[in-house]
Amino acid sequence: MTGRYAEVIGDPIAHSKSPLIHNFWLEKLGIDAAYRATRVPPEGLGRYFTERGEDPNWCGCNVTIPHKIAALEHVSDPGGIRESIGAINTVARGPGGGLFGTNTDAAGFLGPILDVPLEGAPVILVGSGGAANAILFALAQVGAGPITMLARNALKAAGLLARFGLKGEVKPLASSLPPAALLINASPLGMKGQPLLQLDLSPLPDNAIVYDIVYAPLETALLRAARDRGLETVDGLEMLVGQAALAFELFFDVPPPEGYDEELRAKLVQ
Template identity: 40%
Template sequence: MTSPTFKRAAVIGWPVAHSLSPVIHNHWMQVHGIEGEYEKITVEPENLASAVEDMKTKGFSGFNVTVPHKEAIIPYLDKLAPLARLMGAVNTVKIDVDGTTTGFNTDGIGLLANLEKSLPSWPRDRPALVVGAGGAARAAALGLLNENLPFVVITNRTRKKAEAIAQDIGRGRMVVVDWEERNDVALTAGLIVNTTTLGMHGNDALELDISKCARDTVVYDIVYQPLITPLLAEAEKLGLRTVTGLGMLVYQAAAAFKVWFDIMPEYDAALRARLEAVFQ
């Protein structure tokens, strides 16, 4: 029988086998003396509602949400934190002792923290290009809108989804461009952020021509499996500065850990070594 003090948390997604979240959270639980376990749970879209109820029944402290559930999970939650409501996406859920579920979004926090710690001098005098229109794209766009950039450009294969983000959070400072125009926009961007799963193991690479970008352009890919995606490999070959998605994963995880356990953990040398070992 599980001890009442045993804490459980998880990440749910479809697929979820690639997730490194258990490495991160189990490390922090050990460091902070929390008896418990963080696990991966594969949840097919049609089973999302029952998965939430199952975790409530089993006494989970909370869970992370990854693709494709970040938006779909909202109807199954009791409350949304303001940032999650504004983004229209959830990546972290807290389950109170009475079973009440609250959705949060820490993606934007993680994305910007990773960028600031990796390249604090990234260009802010030119537009940023956000590729994609899912929950991570919303997080990226909202975070970048607070960075006093001239404006943020968003592009997606399905233009209507990009338009919805611009309408919901754009505040008149977001421009939507057709997918076929993405290469032209990349020429003038100071920051390019891929928020899609293109480039992930098993997926096609993102087709984006960055060969004529300015030398100080930063290319940021939130995909971390592989750590160096085809897009980042091309950017490095061209001499452009790059940011991998691993730091975003860690910093958004730290904010989630704080939500569940009221402790803000650190990205320490031991955790960095554990994560680096995964990619060796």
């Protein structure tokens, strides 16, 4: 590829809508650059960052499953993300040309629910991977809790609660849900090619919000079940676009264009 470019890396990666978002903004701004999706297997992560670090046209990358924690080993961490969130989703070039990692997931997650009173509110979180790190960090910032985590790895999930100073408990994925103000799926379950996330939502109160960060498909079984119950929902595009906007400015030195949100969403749901 010639000319400036950025990309999203993961394994798998074909489902990613990030290229559509970033290329939409680049076209609207008339910027001569491109954004693509690149599959990087876990064993190739170190080589990837070495090669991209030597490419003057490379502006940075978004990082998705399964690399959000492992990528910290290959870039600098000037913002102390390792100690705070513990996972990155964005890598860009610093002023000296070196690569640094940061995390735009936490702000992207909170954006759609900023007006929801979460202080002292019980929350259910499914998953304990890199996205869960950022979400728990965000929940701690707004004083949410107690947190009930549904996770395959109970020890890892309990460690995350302790890391962020959050009160709560860890249960197996198949456990019945406690009442909660907010249910979040931060796992790959429900994503195209993954098993469905099937939960009995009946214990949730009528004013609960169900937030699924999966965006391929956009209408997950979890969100469909929540809507059938008349619950408010937040889909994965909300967080995806929010975190992408912060990353875009790091890559291309300008914020995304304003006034095109509805046009962009229409393209994303096609």
